Amino acid sequence: VADAIWNARDPEHVRHFAAFLKPMQRASGTRRLDDELVALETVQAWILTLAEVPADVLEEARRRVLAEGITWMPRPGDLKRHCAAIVEERRRAYYAGAASRIAECPRCFGSTWTEVEIDGVAHSVRCGCFVSVIALEANAPKAIALPAAPDDDEAR
Numbered sequence: 731v732a733d734a735i736w737n738a739r740d741p742e743h744v745r746h747f748a749a750f751l752k753p754m755q756r757a758s759g760t761r762r763l764d765d766e767l768v769a770l771e772t773v774q775a776w777i778l779t780l781a782e783v784p785a786d787v788l789e790e791a792r793r794r795v796l797a798e799g800i801t802w803m804p805r806p807g808d809l810k811r812h813c814a815a816i817v818e819e820r821r822r823a824y825y826a827g828a829a830s831r832i833a834e835c836p837r838c839f840g841s842t843w844t845e846v847e848i849d850g851v852a853h854s855v856r857c858g859c860f861v862s863v864i865a866l867e868a869n870a871p872k873a874i875a876l877p878a879a880p881d882d883d884e885a886r
């Protein structure tokens with residue numbers, strides 16, 4: 731799970747999120763954020779909920795929410811569900827790309843193993859395609875954790 735990117739106490743981040751929320755606020759016609767104190771607390775709540783979501787994922791999630799044609803101000807959790815779905819799509823694409831790089835490898839033909847000769851003896855070693863995919867795994871998009879659905883709690 732990803733680390734926090736946004737800090738609710740950082741005035742720069744608060745300004746960024748306040749501007750980020752504006753289009754949804756306008757689209758939904760909410761007046762909830764007109765009061766400055768309410769606005770600060772609301773923006774901070776949004777930051778706490780979305781602290782680990784990268785800026786480009788937030789923007790794509792907002793684009794999707796606005797494309798739905800909202801008639802109410804979304805809550806932070808509404809946007810976070812979109813963010814988690816976007817990151818999940820990216821993770822799937824990332825791992826599909828990695829899998830096909832291995833499958834199409836001309837050296838191991840997807841087995842991830844290749845033979846090298848050391849002092850006249852053949853050794854099986856991991857193919858470079860596998861090694862590079864493992865090395866790149868650190869770059870895979872980090873999953874966004876969502877709170878358990880209310881139904882899950884009731885089932886316990």
Ligand SMILES: [Zn+2]
Nearest residue numbers: 835838857859
């Ligand atoms: Zn290979």
